[in-house]
Amino acid sequence: MTSNRQSKLQLVGVLLIYLCSNSFGQSNNTLSAQLWERVNDCYSMFEDMNDDGIVDGEITDDSKNGFLQISGSWPTCGCDCTNIVGAYRGKDGTYTFLEQETWGCSWIKRISSNRNLDEVFPDDLAKAFASEFDEKTVMACFFLSVDIPRIGTDTKLVLGVIPFGMSIQSNSIISFEYTEKESYSNCKSLYEIKSIARKIQNTETLDYIVNNKFNEISKHDIAIVNEAIGDDDSRFKSKDELVKSIQDIKRTYELYMLIEHESLTLGWNRDRSKFYIKERGAKPKVMTFMEFLMANRFWSPAC
Numbered sequence: 001m002t003s004n005r006q007s008k009l010q011l012v013g014v015l016l017i018y019l020c021s022n023s024f025g026q027s028n029n030t031l032s033a034q035l036w037e038r039v040n041d042c043y044s045m046f047e048d049m050n051d052d053g054i055v056d057g058e059i060t061d062d063s064k065n066g067f068l069q070i071s072g073s074w075p076t077c078g079c080d081c082t083n084i085v086g087a088y089r090g091k092d093g094t095y096t097f098l099e100q101e102t103w104g105c106s107w108i109k110r111i112s113s114n115r116n117l118d119e120v121f122p123d124d125l126a127k128a129f130a131s132e133f134d135e136k137t138v139m140a141c142f143f144l145s146v147d148i149p150r151i152g153t154d155t156k157l158v159l160g161v162i163p164f165g166m167s168i169q170s171n172s173i174i175s176f177e178y179t180e181k182e183s184y185s186n187c188k189s190l191y192e193i194k195s196i197a198r199k200i201q202n203t204e205t206l207d208y209i210v211n212n213k214f215n216e217i218s219k220h221d222i223a224i225v226n227e228a229i230g231d232d233d234s235r236f237k238s239k240d241e242l243v244k245s246i247q248d249i250k251r252t253y254e255l256y257m258l259i260e261h262e263s264l265t266l267g268w269n270r271d272r273s274k275f276y277i278k279e280r281g282a283k284p285k286v287m288t289f290m291e292f293l294m295a296n297r298f299w300s301p302a303c
Contacts, residue, residue, distance in 0.1 A: 031063065031064065031066060031087055031095065032063035032064050032068075034087075034095070034097070035063040035066070035067075035068040035085050035087065035097070036063060036068065038068075038083070038085050038097060038099055039068060039070050039083035039085060039099075041081075041083075042070060042071075042072075042081040042082070042083040042101070042103075043055075043057070043070050043083070045072070045074050045079075045081060046070075046072045046074065047074055047075070049075075055072070056072060057070055057071060057072025058070065058071050058072060060150070062150055065150075066086055066087035066088070066089070066095070067085075067086050067087075067148070067149075067150045068083075068084070068085050068086075069082075069083070069084045069085075069148075069150075070082070070083050071083075073104075077105055077302065079103075079104055079105035079106075079302075080103075080104045080105075081101070081102060081103045081104070082100075082101070082102045083099065083100070083101050083102075084099065084100045084148050085097055085098070085099040085100075085148070086098050086099075086148040086149065086150075086155075088153055088268050088273070089270065090270055090273035091270045091271050091273070092273075094273070095114075096113060096114065096115055096120060096273055097113055097114045098111070098113050098120070098146065098148060098155065099111065099112050099113065099148075100145065100146050100148060104302070105302040106179065106180060106302070107163065107166065107178070107179060107180045107187075107299060107302065108177070108178070108179040108180075109143060109145070109177060109178055109179075110176065110177035110178075110179065111144055111145075111146050111176045111177065112176070112177075117176055119274070120273075120274060120275060121157075121266070121274075121275055122266070122274075122275055122276055122277050125174065126172055126173055126174045128261070128264055128277055128280070129142075129159050129174070129259055129260065129261055129262075129264070130255075130258045130259045130260050130261075131260060132258045133173050133174075133255070133258065134173070137170065137171065137172065137173050138169060138170070138171070139167060139168065139169060139170065140162060140168045140169075140170035140172060140173060140174060140175035140178075141161065141162060141173055141174075141251075141252045141255055141256075142159050142160060142161060142162060142173060142174045142175070142255075143159075143160050143161075143162050143168075143174065143175050143176070143177065143178050144157050144158070144159060144160070144174060144175075144176060145157070145158045145160055146158075153267065153268035154265055154266070154267060154268075154278065155265070155266045155268070155275065156263055156264070156265050156266070157263060157264045157265075157266060158262065158263045158281075159174070159259065159262055159263065159284075161252060161256065161296045161297075162175065162178045163178070163296070163297040163298060163299045164190050164193070164249055164252075164296065164297070164298045164299065165187055165188045165189055165190040165191075165298055165299035165300075166178055166180065166186065166187050166299045167186045167187070167188075168186070169186075173255065180299070187299050187301075188245075188299070189233075189234055189298075189299065189300055189301065190245050190249075190298050190299070191234070191298045191300050192228040192234065192235055192236060193228075193242075193245060193246060193249065193293065193298070194293060194294065194298055195228065196224055196225060196228055197290055197293045197294060198294075199224045200220075200221045200224055200225075201218065201220055201221060202217075202218055202221055203288070203290050205217050205218070205221045205225070206246065206289055206290060206293075207289070209225065209242065209243055209246050210243065210246050210247055210250050212239075212243050214239065225242070228242065229242060249293065250289060253287075253289050253292045256284070256287075256292065257286075259283065259284050260280075260283055261280040261281045261282070261283065262281050262282060262283065262284040263280075263281030263282075264277055264279070264280055264281060265277075265278045265279035265280075265281070266278060
């Protein structure tokens with residue numbers, strides 16, 4: 001009798017240990033845990049500056065329903081990061097994660113997923129923004145920002161211009177990310193171009209530079225152009241280098257003018273676990289080349 005009771009107690013103990021350990025293993029794989037794991041690199045940078053036991057940052061945690069957003073900064077140079085991640089449930093119960101990550105001082109903007117983004121997004125995505133885009137390229141000119149919803153699954157993609165001076169190798173004209181990486185070898189400070197654009201009196205001066213017609217530039221404007229050329233690292237080494245740099249930006253401007261839809265609203269197909277185009281946005285604002293230069297960002301080294 002006693003022996004049977006001891007055996008039953010031992011069996012119950014073994015079952016409790018198994019259930020507890022199994023429950024613990026599952027808790028680490030909950031939807032919330034998986035979302036927090038994706039934002040940990042950013043979250044780990046936050047600090048508790050006022051010693052109140054809470055890290056300084058803005059957190060919207062609806063991870064049990066598939067949405068998590070964190071953003072914050074830290075003392076070193078005022079650097080900051082933002083992570084937004086959403087979970088999209090498929091017919092088979094598995095989740096596709098879509099995440100947008102931004103790091104200010106590292107010049108990083110990235111969309112990522114636990115799956116190949118080419119399989120997640122609609123086919124021929126670049127041509128959905130501009131039917132005349134040529135996919136055959138070695139350098140990307142544009143990047144995508146994503147508006148991940150807290151409620152529902154409609155997701156907005158917005159096309160933006162990669163900061164001038166950042167050379168992002170890609171087989172598509174649109175990149176899912178840009179970054180200066182660990183070195184600055186793929187980046188060049190072109191900020192003097194914006195300085196020229198601010199100071200010149202004749203808007204045709206930029207076209208004169210593009211077409212290498214320096215003799216047609218006014219006395220006032222050529223003095224400003226010459227100030228941007230010299231031995232200083234922040235300036236251009238020669239007129240040829242300046243011409244090439246502005247020509248590259250002008251090419252991006254010409255591609256920008258081909259854009260038919262600046263944004264796309266995507267719906268979620270649960271059966272295929274894939275986005276489809278639900279709505280196409282308006283054509284971007286028409287700009288002159290000068291306005292285009294002034295409206296977009298130029299890469300420059302951060303601390």
